[in-house]
Amino acid sequence: MTLPQDDIDRIMAVMEQAFPPEYGEAWNRRQVSDALLLGNCRYGLIAADGSMQLEETSESAGFFMSRSVLDEEELLLFAISPKYRRKGLGHRLLAQFIATAKAAGMQRVFLEMRKDNPAAFLYASHGFREVGLRPGYYRTPGGGRIDAISQELTLDN
Ligand SMILES: CC(C)(COP(=O)(O)OP(=O)(O)OC[C@H]1O[C@@H](n2cnc3c(N)ncnc32)[C@H](O)[C@@H]1OP(=O)(O)O)[C@@H](O)C(=O)NCCC(=O)NCCS
Structure with a gap:
């Protein structure tokens, strides 16, 4: 299978800026390429003007x-570059992710996130609800621990 290297470049450019380095949440290029080669992983991009079809x-x-397994899809990574934040692109991209999961026949989507991440407001506004907690799952830069929260959205098909 041929991987779209241009799109991997685009993913990596956002990845390098979007995730706070101290939590180790960003993936490297190899991890992204390997995941996409598996066949059950997919990705979506969004342009600065909100379009999902990027110019070359x-x-x-x-x-x-x-990544999907049977009729469940896990949101592995979700990010908007810092310079494009708070303009509604996160809302738009999440809506697109949910719509494509639904179109693919998924019954449930879920994700895991740091407890203090403001992205929780975004997920809640799209109907996600908290379904689990892993105490102390993430390490903080100061040697502390932060809980991980699992969120789930049930899709009506
Ligand atoms: C989370 C993230 C994707 C939001 O992207 P965005 O384009 O800024 O999102 P939007 O402009 O569409 O805003 C979506 C909602 O998220 C919430 N939100 C986003 N950033 C926030 C912040 N810094 N503080 C409080 N609420 C915030 C708000 O509820 C906002 O809705 P509102 O503007 O209508 O109030 C972006 O901040 C990001 O890439 N963060 C780093 C990566 C990350 O943590 N991803 C999630 C992993 S689980």
Whole structure:
């Protein structure tokens, strides 16, 4: 299978800026390529103007990556570059992710996130609800621990 290297470049450009380095949440290029080669992972890109169809030469403002198993899809990575934040692109990209999961016949989507991440507001506004907690799952830069929260959205098909 041929991987779209241009799109991997675009994903990596966002990845390198979007995730706070101290939590180790960003993936490296190899991890992204390997996941996409598996066949059950997919991704979506969003342009700065909110379009999901990027011009050949344009950069991506954000991306998602997800993995499906049977009728469940896990949102593995979701990010908007810092310079494009708070303009509604996160809302738009999440809506697109949910719509494509639904179109693919998924019954449930889920994700795991740091407890203090403001992205929780975004997920809640799209109907996700908290279904689990892993105490102390993430390490903080100061040697502390932060809980991980599992969120789930049931899709009506
Ligand atoms: C989370 C993230 C994708 C949001 O992207 P965005 O384009 O800024 O999102 P939007 O402009 O569409 O805003 C979505 C909602 O998220 C919430 N939100 C986003 N950033 C926030 C912040 N810094 N503080 C409080 N709420 C915030 C708000 O509820 C906002 O809705 P509102 O503007 O209508 O109030 C972006 O901040 C990001 O890439 N963060 C780093 C990566 C990450 O943590 N991803 C999630 C992993 S689980």
